[in-house]
Amino acid sequence: MPYPFLLKIAAVTLWRSWRATAVLSFMIVTAVAALVFLSALAVGTNDAMIRNSTGLFSGHIAASGIREADVAQLAMPGVSHVLVRRHLPVILRHNSLIEPVALVGIDPDREQEATALPGKTVAGRYPVAGEAAISISQDTADRLGLAVGDAVTVADGQGVGLKSLTVSGLYRTGITQLDQGMAFCPAAALPAGAASVSAAFFLDADTPLDTTVARYRQRFPAGTFTPWTEFMPDLKQLIDLEYICMAIVVTLVFAIVAVGISCSFLIFTLKNLREHGIMKAMGLEAGETALLLLIQIGLLTIAAAALGTLAGTLTTAVFAHTGIDISTFTSHNQYFAVSGILYPRLTGEALLTPPLVAVVFGLAASIWPIVYIIRKNPADILRNF
Amino acid sequence: MLDLQGVSRHFISGRGHVAALHDISFAVEGGQAVVLTGRSGSGKTTLLNCIGTLDLPDAGAILYQGTNICTLSSRQRNLFRRRQVGFVFQAGNLLPWLTIAENLQFPLELNGIRGAAQQRRIEELLAVFGLSGYDKALPAELSGGELQRIAFARAIAHAPAILLADEPTASLDSDNSRRLVELMLALCTARGTMLFIATHDQELAGMIETVIPLKDGKMETRP
Numbered sequence: 001m002p003y004p005f006l007l008k009i010a011a012v013t014l015w016r017s018w019r020a021t022a023v024l025s026f027m028i029v030t031a032v033a034a035l036v037f038l039s040a041l042a043v044g045t046n047d048a049m050i051r052n053s054t055g056l057f058s059g060h061i062a063a064s065g066i067r068e069a070d071v072a073q074l075a076m077p078g079v080s081h082v083l084v085r086r087h088l089p090v091i092l093r094h095n096s097l098i099e100p101v102a103l104v105g106i107d108p109d110r111e112q113e114a115t116a117l118p119g120k121t122v123a124g125r126y127p128v129a130g131e132a133a134i135s136i137s138q139d140t141a142d143r144l145g146l147a148v149g150d151a152v153t154v155a156d157g158q159g160v161g162l163k164s165l166t167v168s169g170l171y172r173t174g175i176t177q178l179d180q181g182m183a184f185c186p187a188a189a190l191p192a193g194a195a196s197v198s199a200a201f202f203l204d205a206d207t208p209l210d211t212t213v214a215r216y217r218q219r220f221p222a223g224t225f226t227p228w229t230e231f232m233p234d235l236k237q238l239i240d241l242e243y244i245c246m247a248i249v250v251t252l253v254f255a256i257v258a259v260g261i262s263c264s265f266l267i268f269t270l271k272n273l274r275e276h277g278i279m280k281a282m283g284l285e286a287g288e289t290a291l292l293l294l295i296q297i298g299l300l301t302i303a304a305a306a307l308g309t310l311a312g313t314l315t316t317a318v319f320a321h322t323g324i325d326i327s328t329f330t331s332h333n334q335y336f337a338v339s340g341i342l343y344p345r346l347t348g349e350a351l352l353t354p355p356l357v358a359v360v361f362g363l364a365a366s367i368w369p370i371v372y373i374i375r376k377n378p379a380d381i382l383r384n385f
Numbered sequence: 386m387l388d389l390q391g392v393s394r395h396f397i398s399g400r401g402h403v404a405a406l407h408d409i410s411f412a413v414e415g416g417q418a419v420v421l422t423g424r425s426g427s428g429k430t431t432l433l434n435c436i437g438t439l440d441l442p443d444a445g446a447i448l449y450q451g452t453n454i455c456t457l458s459s460r461q462r463n464l465f466r467r468r469q470v471g472f473v474f475q476a477g478n479l480l481p482w483l484t485i486a487e488n489l490q491f492p493l494e495l496n497g498i499r500g501a502a503q504q505r506r507i508e509e510l511l512a513v514f515g516l517s518g519y520d521k522a523l524p525a526e527l528s529g530g531e532l533q534r535i536a537f538a539r540a541i542a543h544a545p546a547i548l549l550a551d552e553p554t555a556s557l558d559s560d561n562s563r564r565l566v567e568l569m570l571a572l573c574t575a576r577g578t579m580l581f582i583a584t585h586d587q588e589l590a591g592m593i594e595t596v597i598p599l600k601d602g603k604m605e606t607r608p
Contacts, residue, residue, distance in 0.1 A: 005494045009483065016482040016523070278478050281439055283467025283495050285460070379439035382474065383430070 006288065010295035013272075020271070021300060024264050028304035028362065029311060031257045032354045035250055036312025037319075039350035042246045044320070044342045046239045049335040053235055054228050056116045056338055057178060059083065059200030061213055063225045066197040070220050074199055078207035081114035083107070086187060086195035092136070093153040093161070094144040101140065101183045103154065105190030114202050116338040117171065117178070124148035124169030132189045133168035137179045141170050154191055162191035175334055235335060250353060254361040262365035265297055269369040276373050277381030286374045293370045294363070301362030305355035313351065316344045387436065387547065387579055388412040392445035394431050394602075405431040406442065407602045413595075415546065418570055418580040420590045423599035429583035432599070433549045436581060437470045438462040449547075467495050471540030471578075473550035478536060479524040485511070485535055486520035489542050496543040510538040514568070530561035537569060541578065548573055550582045554589055566592050 014021045054060050059081070066074070066084070074082045086105040091098050108129050112118045118126040127133035134152060136144075146152055146167050154163045165185055173179055203212060209227050216225040229236040269276070280289060320343050327340030394406040406428045413419055421429045434440035436447060438454055446453045454465055471492070479488045489507045493499070498506060511517045514534040524532060533553060540548055550569065554562035566582070566589055573580040582593065590596050598605040 002494065002499070005490070009487075009491075012487070013482045274478070275480050275482075278472075278474065278480065279491070281437070281466070281472055281474075282492055283463055283470075285463050377439070379434045382439075382478075 003291075006292050007295055010292055010299055014296060014300055020268055024261070024268060024300055025304035025307070027257055027260050027264065028301060028358055029308040031253055032305050032308025032358050033311035033315065035253060035354035035357075036309055036346070036351060037315045037344065038249065039246060039354060040312070040316040040320075040344035040346045041324075041342065042242055043347050043350050044324075044344040046242060047345055048339070048342050049235060049239065050228065052116075052336050052338040053232055053334075054202070055114075056120075056173060056175070057200070058228065058231065059114070060203045060209060060228050061201040061216065061225055062228075062231055063199040063201065063216065063220075063223050064196065065223045066199050066220070067222055068197060070223070071197065071199075074201075074220075076212065076215065076219075078204050078212060079201050080204050081110065081200075081202040083110055083114055083200040083202075085198045085200065086190055087198060088190055088193050088195040089157065090162070090191070091155045091157065091159060092140070092144060092183065093155050093159070094146050094150065097144045098155075098159075099140055099144050101136075101181050103134075103190065104182060104184050105187035105195065106184050108186055111184075115200075117173065117184075119338070120171045120173045121169045122172050124167065127168045127184065127186050127189075129186050130188055131168070131186060132163070132165050133185060134165040134189070135169045135171060135184045136167060137182065138170045138172040139179050140183065141167070156191075156193065162193070163189070165189060174332070238335070250357055254354075254357045257358070258361035258365040261297075261301070261362055262368045265300075265365060266369045266372060269293065269373060273373075273376070273381055277376070277378045280376075280378035281382065289374055290370045293373060294366055297362055297366035297369075298359070301359050305358040305362075308358070309351065309355045312354070313346060316346050319344050320346075386412060386414055386448075386450065388446075388448040389436075390446045390448065392432070392435060392442045392447060394428075394435060394440065394442050404602045406435065409445070409602075409604055411597060411604070413579050413581075415579055416574050416577040417595060418573060418582070418593045419595045419597060420593040421581060421583040421597050421599060422585060422587070422590045424585060426601075427599040428602040429599055430551055431602075433551050433581060433583050436547065437472060437549045438466050467492075468543070469546045471543070471545035471548045473533070473536050473540045473548070473553045475552045475555050479532060479539070481524050484521050484523055485516065485527070488524070488535060488539050492539060492543045498543065506542060510542060513572075514538045529556045530558075530565070533557060533561070533565055534568070537565065541572060541576070544576065545578065547579045548581070550580070552584055553582065554584065554586060559588065562586065562589060563592070 071084050088103050088105070089100070090103045091100050108127050112126065122138055127135050136146065141147065144152065148167055148169060150167050151164050152167060153161045154165055155161045203209065209229065213225050213227045276289065323341040323343050325341050330336035330340040390410050392406055392409040393404065396403045396405050409432060421432060423429055431440060435442050441455055447455050449469070454462065457465060480491065483491070486507050489510055490503060493503045493506060507520065511520060516531060516534060519527065527535065554565060557565065569580060570593070584590060
């Protein structure tokens, strides 16, 4: 029998017994839609953790050992912001109290554009360009007995006073590296000295991290360029772990769904057992019977997977627009230091994996009904009706 | 010619070893009609199944044009059934999700009759059976008599040499039964098709010259 006629029979069988088809499809549609959304949510969660972790201060790529001569040439396509910072180890002194810190000379306007640290100010305000002001952490202020508006002396390693700066604001991030041993002032207010130059690079959403790092390393061999995956290996591992968990979830869900599909399709096939008996009696061969059932299950699974993908995509689009606020569960989590709002995002993998897995498992689930029908003698089938 | 030689078929059931057919022998020529009569369980359907290669006898031979069809391979039996046999089952047994035209198309596709020839054949069959205009209807939309006519049309669509009808009039009233059998006889005679009808309807049996009564799997008289 030619394939087009088998395809036609398979299609009209599904179409004209639409109630049974709808019930069979429901499980696949639901599973695919849920997994597309869950995959997008996993990507969104990872995005949020990366965004929070890199967006607070460090950027996607941290560079050190930058030569002053190279500072003006650090911009590159796909890099949205390059924040140049000058680090000077100093001692902050207030009355008799001292605290060693790395004083970072920054461009306050650019820092406010690209990082979330200015938003972590808990008292006063972030310094503005040109003023002789300093932003210190709440911890440092407590240790030095400082408050907003107080003057603090900036001294060198020998305790020689270099400059006096006014505390413009206090910040708290919850991250030890930032809350202890660092302070910020406008670059112009940084005392003269042998400051080292560092830079933070913020990439556009679609800019590849590793390629960009490689380009910088090639272009500026004197500098050290480190992607966030290296200076935050814990976050990298957490994200990898989440993808593995997601893959396990997808596989488990579809293993269960496949058993469901197989049982449902066997019931569907048994409902039409008499018709299969008639077709076999008329001379439909075992291979043709298998192909007919395979086409039926294939069509059903592909259509249901497509519908599920559409439903999952629409759901993702809605939540990508509104966001999902999980701040209640992330207030003490360093990876959500800036914002606890997730924006599910579909990637090619997140979009295609669930329907592809559904089709593969659906076809695997067809083996049982196919073997059952092929092994049945048409005379036995017809005798029982 | 179809020649049955000592055909026997046994089943093992809850009642033990049951002889569904025992030493059945007769011969039928092309164009000849045979009616198999007997009560339920007498072996009529088993005999039709053996002739149609849906079932295999335990003993004996069924020769079709000199070839013992019982010794054919599974695939060969399947092809024999596809090309040489037409079935009319009880209550029509059309494929419910296919339209009338698609039901008629099925045996034609199986036998490689496609395109314009297929379309002509379907139209011709619908016209002969008085069902022109029903091509797009689904079986559920037809009456019992119409369904049986379509079932018969489907069975002869590919011009088989042997037509097997198992209680074809079971769901019909006497008028429709008589009309259907008359049509079957006329068409099979005209085409030289061997016609086997299994029935317990004595009136129908009276319409056909060759009657083989079966009782407990045995022929009561030989034709």
